[in-house]
Amino acid sequence: MDLDTVRTFVAAADAGQFQQAAAELAVTQQAVSKRIAALERGLGVRLFTRTPRGAELTIDGQAFLPHARELLRVAERAVASVRGGGRPLRVDVIASRIASSGLMRGFHRAHPEVDLDVVMLFDVGTAVDAVRSGAIDASFRAVAVPGRPLPEDIESVRVLDEPLELLVGPAHALAGAWSVTVAELAGHRIWMPGIVPGTEWAAYYGDLAAEFGLTIEATGPNFGSDALLDTIADTPALATFVGERTLPRLPPGDAPDAAGPAGHGLRRIPVTDPTPVYPHSLLWHRDNPHPALATLRAHLAAAPGGHGGAGTWVPGWVLPRRTH
Known part of the structure; x- marks a missing residue:
């Protein structure tokens, strides 16, 4: 009518x-x-x-x-509902326990007046399509994956380079180390269930393994982070990578920095020479009119980003990055 x-x-x-x-x-x-x-x-x-x-x-x-x-x-x-910030700002964070989710929690604390809708999409292709269609306003991703450049109407800015740390159980050979070089990880089994071919994190860890001769395994079903922590705590031969902001820390006491549930005896160990950093970037459509998107970008620009530089490593396909 x-x-x-x-x-x-x-x-x-x-x-x-x-x-x-x-x-x-x-x-x-x-x-x-x-x-x-x-x-x-x-x-x-x-x-x-x-x-x-x-x-x-x-x-x-x-x-x-x-x-x-x-x-x-x-x-x-x-x-x-769609004019003048009438609808919530919709942002994709991939998963609830990673650094990008923490960034959005910080944004929500700093700007409680912004109506926020957090979603979790699976892969970068799905996220980019959702940004282009307006289904979401922004997404946290690695900037791209090999052979899949960002469309010209998608803007990006790296907002956080998150250092990776080694997570081991109390009986692991490296449990007493205060830091470990990438070269020293060669020959150790690093278990990361849930790496799916074609995703940006699969591309990232594939390049990391190839660059430094690491053994990164994704075998077996992914039962979630709690099951992963249980297995790492109980299996001396296994280690895994976690982001610096991914798990809560416990008082270190007389051992390297502790992490995870109390009683597991887990240790998180900084990786050096170089330090692998995961590049969390914000993607958005250049014509997106939502007023809270500018507020989010300004908040992230002012927040400590830990951007990688000398002594850090990212895959070659992450750089150069297009920024706005």
Whole structure:
């Protein structure tokens, strides 16, 4: 149903004259008459009766009037939901326990006035398509993966380079180390279930393994982080990588930095020479009008980003990065 004809009908009903309705709508009286006639044809009824005093509603017109007003109210609410920040800012963070989720929690604490909707999409292709279609406003990802450059209408900025640390159980050969070089990890089994081919994290860890001769295994089902921590704690031959901001830390005591559930005896060990960093980037469509998107970008720009530099490593496909 054409909302202009409905709006014209309501204006004419309230004014009681087509001429006055035309003045209120800034159109000609002929245009009002044509719109009313079109609405009557579509409904198959007469809505007005012409009288010496102007135009009076018929019984059908009286019945239609409250519904017409509701149609206009619904239309106004629909427009308000997507205009001027009326809808929540939708941001993809991949998973709930990684650094990008922590960044969004920090944003929410700093800007509680922003209505926020956090989603978790699986891979970079799905996320980019959602950003381009407007289904989400922004996504935290590695900038790209090999052979899949970002579309020209997608902007990106690296907001956090998160150092990787080695997580081991109390009986692991490296459990007493205060730091470990990448070269010293060669020959150790690093277990990371959940790495899926074609994802940006699969590309990242594949390049890390190839660059430094590491053994990174993704065998077996992924039962989640709790099961992973249990296995690492109980298996002296296994280690895993975690982001510096991924797990809670426990007081280190007389051992390297402790992490994870109390009683597991897990140790997180800094990796050096070089330090692998995972590049968390924010992606958004250059024409996205949501006002809170600018607020999010400004917040991330002001937050400590730990950007990698000398002594750090990222895959070659991450650089150069396109920034806005």
